[in-house]
Amino acid sequence: MENKNIFVRRVLMSLFGVIICAVSVGIFKIAALGVDPFQSLMAGLDKLIPIKFGTLYVIVNVVLLSFSLITDRKNIGIATFINLFLLGYITQFTYEYLQTVIVNPSYIVRLACLLIAIVIICFGSALYMTANLGVSTYDAVAIVFAYKWQLGKFQYIRICTDLVCVISGAVIFLIAGGKINEIPTIIGIGTIITAFFMGPLIELFNVKIARPLLKQ
Numbered sequence: 001m002e003n004k005n006i007f008v009r010r011v012l013m014s015l016f017g018v019i020i021c022a023v024s025v026g027i028f029k030i031a032a033l034g035v036d037p038f039q040s041l042m043a044g045l046d047k048l049i050p051i052k053f054g055t056l057y058v059i060v061n062v063v064l065l066s067f068s069l070i071t072d073r074k075n076i077g078i079a080t081f082i083n084l085f086l087l088g089y090i091t092q093f094t095y096e097y098l099q100t101v102i103v104n105p106s107y108i109v110r111l112a113c114l115l116i117a118i119v120i121i122c123f124g125s126a127l128y129m130t131a132n133l134g135v136s137t138y139d140a141v142a143i144v145f146a147y148k149w150q151l152g153k154f155q156y157i158r159i160c161t162d163l164v165c166v167i168s169g170a171v172i173f174l175i176a177g178g179k180i181n182e183i184p185t186i187i188g189i190g191t192i193i194t195a196f197f198m199g200p201l202i203e204l205f206n207v208k209i210a211r212p213l214l215k216q
Helices: 002-031 037-048 053-071 078-101 107-131 137-148 154-175 180-185 189-215
Strands: none
Touching: 002 037, 002 078, 002 107, 002 189, 037 053, 037 154, 037 189, 053 078, 053 137, 078 107, 078 137, 107 189, 137 154, 154 180
């Protein structure tokens, strides 16, 4: 019974973690001060491809999922599919709803949204990662390169994959008709902050909330 209860708790932590992360991405989009590297790529694709963001997110992640299924399936779990099928649609709903509530936000409001989004995404990530029921399809790519194929240390591989996403997102955004002065809305201060400060904040939430929650 104890093992079953722990498993249920891990599933719920994964579910709520992904939901919280999805909401945070919607808030990042409202802030328009830059998003995390993978979402930078998604923003470029969203500008180029005329379909709903939620559906586009699923399509891109199915492609990445295929890579993991071929190369190393052990990174795939329940959380992977929760992320795949829920995150994009929840992000889309959150962003569209907030657009009706926060109309033409000032820079101060956008900065506040950015800070809120960073805290929320770190909290959600702590729940999702501590549950340990699989990783996102994007996270799995760097894991395969580093640990399966041993192409280098994980942190350096992750920096490379993040750079590819950021550069590709910017290029695709411009190809789709975006203006250079609009790029900071998807690749900006938020992107820099998430790159350098998410790790320590996630660990703080891990220690103070996620791990104790799993042990209760």
